[in-house]
Amino acid sequence: MTESEKLGLYIHIPFCRSRCAYCGFYSIEQVPSQKFIDALIREIQRKSKFFSHRSCDTVYFGGGTPSVLTVTQLNQIMSVLKSYFDILSDAEVTMEMNPCDMNYDYAAGVKALGINRVSIGVQSKENMLLKQIGRQHSAFDAKKAIKNAVKAGFTNISIDLMCELPGQTVEDFQNTLYWAVHLPITHMSVYSLIIEEGTRFHYLDQKGILARPTEGESWHMYQDMCKILPHYGMERYEISSFARKGYKSKHNTKYWVLDDYLGLGPAACSRIGRERRENLPGVKLYEKALLSDEAIPEKIEKLSEKEEMEEFCFLGLRQTVGISKGAFKKRYGKDIHVVYERVIKKLIQENFLKETDTHIYLTYQGMAHGNYAFEQFLLSV
Template identity: 60%
Template sequence: MTSLGLYIHIPFCRSRCDYCGFYSIGRKPTDRYIDALTKEMDLKSPDFEDRLCDTVYLGGGTPSSLSEAQLTRLMKTLSQHFRISNTAEITMEMNPCDMSESYLKNAMRAGVNRISIGVQEKHDHLLSAIGRRHTAKEAETAVKRAYRMGFHNLSLDLMYELPGQTVKDFEASLRWAVHLPVNHMSIYSLILEDGTRMAQLAERGRLARPSEEESWAMYQAMCRILPAYGFERYEISSFARKGYRSRHNQKYWELSDYLGLGPAACSRIGHTRTENTPGVRLYEKELLTGHPPQQEVETLSDTDEMEEYCFLHLRMKEGIPLDGFRKRYGEGITHWYGDAVKMLKEKKLLKEEAGHLFLTYHGAALGNFVFEQFLLD
């Protein structure tokens, strides 16, 4: 039975973080939204009756803004519409402020077995500066509470290149995080997304960010400290202890099929990529009046898919499986990218070993440059 990943978008936040470019709105979820999600499941699930869902991911927004009753209803409805594997990885993003004992107990009963926690930093003045509502102590307490209650697959997010953040600040955050009972970390540099408050401040010259030298030192600290504490860098931004890689995220990087539900949710089935139109009110209106959600549909050409295959596989530690590439596209990678591969190897940005082509340490640091070489004119 062919596998399928499920992504459910919960685009609600109590307040919007100054750096966040994901689609979300500043209010609590309503039962009407769960009604609309149910209608989308009614419409789309019949096409996937022969699929086994081995990963489920509740992302946002802030999925933990769902009430306990709403979360229970949502998870029950998912299991009624889709065939969920008994060993599925079921991840829910949570804000530390929401992780009360009652909420965690309810999430576990509902079937959640992995939590991704938006921590970002350990220094309260930096958390406040980026618009986060929790303190470092609250985050630490929430992580330890979740582990104590039986959630032993915990991931947390950290950020670097934040305004006012020093290299020592980031190193301290890393050393603090590795001593928490977590087995996965996603580490992101700050990207100024259009329309965010931070992007607006930067345009006005009012955003003090680390220098290039400081940013490089932060990157090196991440690559040095986390592996020293047993966290393998298995993807450019992802580190995990053995056996705890994100199975759902690997579907994105490996070009596996996944179905997204909710406004602004993306899906990829075969060569077809779809994205539901953003807008909670429009989404609810369409579905609750018997119409499918409005969406953009893109059918990837063989060339587009090949480029994407290279970009996404190179993000991972193992890189591009050369036999897999040949079987998928009919020719070896040098047929399409011979000059680029030769140049990148000479610059020591790519390495070939054991049938795989993968980024070197310096190649990972210059990932965007490497990826550009895999664009076909």
């Protein structure tokens, strides 16, 4: 079985103890009930029969906040996943965690169940900023959570950081980067704040009272990220992702190379071939459908070759390695220059793109203006 034939599993746990001011993902402020666990188990059992011929090399628990699950609840889910899917012995099994949940006993408990990678929502070293964005932990809590993960035996630890936050200075972000690179971690995702509709930050922004960094400050933060992290061994491999050697996220890479993944849980998304499916949000609707043996409310989108080709290119360009010309030809039966000759020449002339015998990739300048470069790969109707 080739890498592209292996399946990724994504399990959405849409519960949070409190809602962050910036978060646009579907979640509700409560802890998961046994009714939800039973419904999720039913979905796993129902959908697994369509993938009995495929092995799973990644499993990812996202949210929401998966660490609101008790060890007992996680054990129920993991046991059923292992019974109904062929999960490889060396599969990457990731769980997103809130530092507030990560005492040693909890970390050791989830490690014993087969979770071998944790992704911790640290966001910043500055306690004032953490409070402003609605996080419940402090920098001390985050550092202690990472220490507990190491003590529990985790050797693959990722953290999330944020920049361009309201009230965040260039110095704040620099301090957070220098602090983070000295933590015992193997991976880092750094996200710029995006104002999502329906969030508290969106409301404040609409009112004109959200004090965001200037364009110059944002550019300074971006440059600091690009210089400081590689200097300390965190190599950039995707626009927002940095890793020590051998620790790239295998699951996230599936998204960027258009490999198949199956989403389970309310609001979870799947991609199988050229078909995208999304379970509609709503925990009660989800529970009712599954526990009554009804169809899960979902949205289905079938991509045309043109639409998938566009996606293949701009997701490929998110990676520092860029678009594989061989993979493009294998997938679409034609040379990438046949489709994108004018675009490639234009972006190379603008110093946004470079080309080798095997790949086309963004330059440093191109990475900084990624959205502009991606838009050039949209094919006219």
